[in-house]
Amino acid sequence: MPAMPSPAIQARGVTKTFGRVRALAGLDLDVARGEIVGLLGPNGSGKMTFIRTLAGLIRPESGSIEVLGRSPSRAVADGQVGYMTQAAALYGELTVEENLRFFAALNGVRAAGPRIADALATVDLADRRTSPVNTLSGGMRSRVSLAAALLHAPSVLLLDEPTVGVDPVQRREFWNHFRSLAAAGTTILVSSHVMDEASRCDRLGLIRDGAIVAEGSAARLVERAGAADLESAFLILAEASR
Amino acid sequence: MSVRRVAAVAGRIASQFRRDHRSLGLLVAAPILIMSLIGALWGSVDPASVRVVIAGDGATPPAAALTASLSRAAGLSVRSAGLDAAVASLRDGSADAVVVLAGSPRVIVEGSDPTRTSGTLTALTRALAAALGPATPAPPVEYLYGGPSASLLDSLAPGLIAYFGFFFMFLLAAVSFLRERTSGTLERLLASPLTRGELVAGYLAGFTLFALLQAVILIVFTIAVLGVSYRGGIGAIFVVAAGVATIAVALGLLVSAYARNELQAVQFIPLVILPQGFLSGLLVPVDRLPDLLRPLAGAMPLTYAIEALRAVMVKGYPLGDGLVLRDLAIMAAFGVAALVGAALSIRREVA
Ligand SMILES: Nc1ncnc2c1ncn2[C@@H]1O[C@H](COP(=O)(O)OP(=O)(O)OP(=O)(O)O)[C@@H](O)[C@H]1O
């Protein structure tokens, strides 16, 4: 019997407190390789905090986390993780291309030129290559931020509300791209408040007060809640867990 | 003009500020700290006794008589030694003046610091006049460094070069690293294979370029435009100035881990920059500091930078001189400690 490949992401009983705020309260989640999992949950439910623990930025107080079978910081050091923060974190004085060049170099991308061109084509910003980032619109900045997370073709992509402020046409393009990445084996964990986006995930994790309260495909969650659509299912399940 | 709107803005500012406890604390503490420093510095003006070495045969009657009579003068501490040893103690700073008794008496002073020199000469000539009698003409004065024409600026320039270099690089590094934190890009850097050590080294290298440029401008300007005289090699001056900048950048990075915003970063000026201005030998020689403050000077990197830069610029010591090497070594230790501290502090969560 072939050894089961370890899941791309495996979190067990993860907790983290900020002062008096319990941001993560025993969170469990598995994400298989090549799977797209959506994290849904109200504001302040711990989505970013969880993503930050996966990116090696926060050490949980208890519980265990593995990314690709190793510690998150190991996976990050190996260049296997791409992280897109909720707010576009870029250098405003630098141009789009200078930003991408910098992040490519940090991640040890060789022959950055073609990869940058690819990433810019993906987010449809090839014509703004030489614009300083602080002259771009909010949605455009999000797109550059995504491009920066894609450059080194990471095995695990962590996306914190990647499509905030992004128009519907671009959003569809993003998701087509995510699909093709997943088909090629990239694992994607994406947080979102957008239901149409959530329904495109293979699986959803409903998070509330720092713990997963419901898990499954969009169809299963709708069925379980006995709701008409995902949005009402979300509202019902979120209420039920109070 | 609407009073209500003005009041709204004023009220908002007040409540924001009220929540920033550190800024509030500093508002009170900083002036007290600085004023007590100044008070300790100039209030207890230490009538430091002028240390005189009589060079000559201590046994011959005139030398012995002179030694005895100078010893009685207030504010003078007198010992005797051979000429070479006496000059050596001038060099290493353990004496302020040498009275040479071979032939007609003459006086040698160190001369690199005009304030100190004039203080020394005033006390010594008065005592000498009393000891030798009014008939004897005042003995000629020789200067080990500088000379009677050395201006205050000549002696201040090395300190100022070090001080301003430190000041600007510190602020620049602290504020730009803080922006890395507040803009979220630090988050992105830490979620990449970049290590903390690499990040600090990168910052250091990036800023060193500008620090060197600034050092060139400062040095060229003080020498060419202000006409400050210097004796050492320009290269040696440059090495010390670059060392100062390195420490400043490292300290700036370290400090930015403990600030939440630019305002709080700027507040480190009265804590880190100003005390060094008072205590590192820029204004008052370190050995003249009140006993209470002198240990503080020893804990400040600028003390060594200014000492080294003075040695190189005013006294013309080469880089290989023992004193300069010792200062550079201490500066290097400060630099390494600050860099390690900076690297360790990067992950500090500033929420
Ligand atoms: N660095 C921090 N310091 C203090 N509290 C924090 C910090 N980061 C998160 N928190 C707290 O942890 C909780 C979870 O926050 P988190 O940002 O993970 O929520 P989220 O699910 O991403 O919310 P949103 O949908 O609004 O983006 C919140 O109560 C928040 O205030």
Ligand SMILES: [Mg+2]
């Ligand atoms: Mg969030």
